[in-house]
Amino acid sequence: MRCCHRHSSEPALPQSRAFGLPGAAEHYAAERPIRAEHVRIELELDFEQGSITGVCTTRVSAVRSLSTLTFDAVDLEVSSVLVDGRTARFSNSGTHVRVDLPSPLEPGHAVEVAVHYAARPRRGLYFWGPEAAYPDRPRQAWTQNQDTDARCWFPCLDTPAQKSTSELIATFPEGLTALSNGVLVSDGVQDGRRTQHFRMEQPHAPYLVTLAVGDFEELTDTSGTVPLRYLFPRGRREDALRCVRRTPEMIRVFQEATGEPYPWSGYAQVFLTEFIFGGMENTTATSLTDSVLHDARAHADYNAEPLISHELAHQWFGDLLTCRDWPHGWLNEGFATWFEVLWKERADSQDEADQHRLSDLEAYLGEVKERYARPIVSRRFHAPLDVFDRHLYEKGGLVLHELRRRLGDDLFFRGLRHYVSRHRHGSVETVDLARAFEQATGHNLDAFFDQYVFAPGHPELKVEVRYEAEDRRLRLKVRQTQRTDAGTPLFRLPLDVRVTADGQDTLHRLDVTDAEHFFHLPCAAAPSQVRVDPRRDVLGTLDVDKSVGLWLEELRAAPESRARTEAAHALGRDGGFRAVEALGAALTDPRLFWGTRAASARALGRIRTPEARARLLRALRAEHPRVRRAVVAALGEFRRDAEVIALLRALLQSGDTSYFVEAEAARSYGKLRAADALTVLETASTRASFQDVIAVGAMDGLAESQDPAAFTLVEARTAYGQPAFLRRAATQAVAKLAEVAGRQREAVDLLTELLRDSMFRVQMGVFEAARTLGDRRLVPALEGTPLSDARARRAARETVRALREGEPQARELAALREEVDALKDVTRALRERLEVLSPARDMAGPKAHGRAKKQAPAPRSQQATPRGKQASPRTSKQSSPRGKQASSRTSEQASARKKAGKPGAGGRRR
16 A cells, blocks of 8 residues: 655654554454455445445354354444355444354364345445536545455455455446456346456455446556556546556566566556545555546656555565564565665666655654654554554665665575565564575574664764874764664664775775764875765664865765765755855756756755855756756745746746646745735646646645735635645645634634545645644544544544644744744855855864864774775774774763764654
8 A cells, every 4th residue: 555645644743752642552463263265245336325235255264163253344234144054143233243153163164154234334445426516526436445444345354364365246337347356257237237256366365355346448468477457537548558557567577576476367457536545455456546647748757656666566565475463564565665666776777766765764754753753563553554654664665775785685685585485375574574584694683673673763873074184094983863762772783985085986884883983994095075875775864074075076976866965965054155056066967867956956945145046047947847846946945036036927927848847836936925926826726737736836835925815715725626635735725824814713613624524635634734723722623523534533633632732833933934044044144255255174174164173093903994995894892803994993981972862853852
């Protein structure tokens, strides 16, 4: 399963809090006194009533002697139950159906239990169709079971470990078609009703059973011997192909990586209206939101392949190997997220893969900063969907990348293939992954998994780089600054450093084990580059303190695009004249990777000097749309600048080849506080675009304008009948404008009403808006409104907690931002004057503004020279028999510093 809109599924909170909420309970895998062997579902779908009638027959075998069987069944109206064809007594609690067996079922024996029922499902199975507000919405019915919603439309043993074969027979209006798991056995029409029968011959979990019914066009393809099907709304053939055309090659890449041929009879992908996730990996038949279907204009800087590759990877990780219970769900989602990056690496480039991994790291670190840090395997929650967060997905994928970099590709892929082969068609926990890798590689990985999976947090590294010319060596001070009083450990990790001196590049691998180390690397001449973690591989935060001269050279000439991007970020913090020149040169260099150029634009926006502004204006027509988007976003920092206002107004009026550039221009136009912002942005909000991104940008821009007159305009766009993406953005804009417009009471009433909205995206937007508004009058509505989706219930609880704790309100944050911006302007002006007066900098000085105090040299026995082009420094307490490896000194006060370090950018709240 994947939420395709990476930063929209979980609203942001401003401070890190505990993951566990009041009332949460410990969750363990369900007991299995019986095993499901086969499930047969027969359904009649009534689109007019949004209801189903059906029979679910389950063949079960006993593990121990039983006289009753219990099935998960939520809001199912059960009329009768048959056991091996004979009527049986039963009871129905509304959440479970308990069946009394005619005689005890002994271990190893099996019975067939047929449950006859009807339902109007609120979860699990959803009906959609045209209505007055949305007359063009297609008629569809589709299922979405993860985590425990299969029980809402058929009685089952609803746990991931209960794998069985299945078949589904669906009857529906003859003008529609269906998709389910496995192969189509029969297809017939009678009396205006169509019946299709699907059979799945291999066992899979109940949450992976699917049914999708609608009016679809279809295309077919193959990947080797694997038949492929693509189902999509009529008239969207080219848009669908833009999303799925590389599926055959993805299958080939994933087969090679796993060592396991595609494990099922075929693979289908169906695009569904109003689907409540980005995608869902039902066995052989993935469901996808149709909101990712996009035209040629959007394709210039958007593609759906992260979603497509994620769901395809689940056919191995999640479907073939299934987590035994949801606390270990990262074995499904973390692997699928990691395969997104692998696909980028194999299909596009290492730069694209590193950029995608950067977005994963930022998403995870953002959750730590804004919500909580938790162990990936966490058992205390209200509903399993509580753990479907950035830790399960992004951190899970990053853990696998960390494992790969430590083992190297040969051992990593050997371990991966052994894991898949050993546990195919089975249920797995984290220990199974650790043992499989240990068996395949000889490495004991218990400590690794204890640190990264079973403990919260991550390493927060601060690295100080100084060149000591007299001793012809490079000194690196490495500190772990994460707090360890809430379960986050001190980490053991390798840290790669590449040093360029006299035109030669040397790799050093530092062994970080303690709170503080000093490493001394032999370096005959002053280095031109010292690239710490050059591809930004470390799972954690990294703050490097080194001279501006090193950052400048790395932005200009580092071989790794990620190293150049980190240099751009650092130079944005420096803000000096040389930094602006270098960033401007990088921004306009078409040979550089777009991610580095975009980072340079953002850095110039942070610097906000006249020269930075001039450099941005020169790049306003950059050929790469993602670079242009970053430039336009950066120009939004130059508030009330007449020339910038005129240029962005012209861009909004004439348009851009990229939807996203126009959207960013609208957002920035509001930030500029232009006098005509309302008129310009209201016009932009009517412009059609992919996912309504231009209109969404206009809503954001109106919120940024802080014009009281904008409130009425954005409030109108929250109305039912407006597009879902636009409604959500308008909801958030209402909260941001309420105070300046004096309309807080109206905003409270609107958010209370939208809590019951039928559109999930809109409903989730309410929680973020509520925190922005900061009005405690919303608490009764948040606590009293029945919410059927577990994600919404979790968000409501977090929002109530935030409101009761007095979370800082938007107006306070905005005021602080204005003050900080003013101080930055003054500081940067003074710095520019200082640059002119004193252009020379000492490369070895702390923070690049002075020479570091000379440290006493380590004993010669602890200094090292590189072996060829690689050297592996060791701590002083480790032996180095040949004396050819760089050394480090562990601080005598390390134990004290373990408690004294401050958290970094992704750190936990004190």
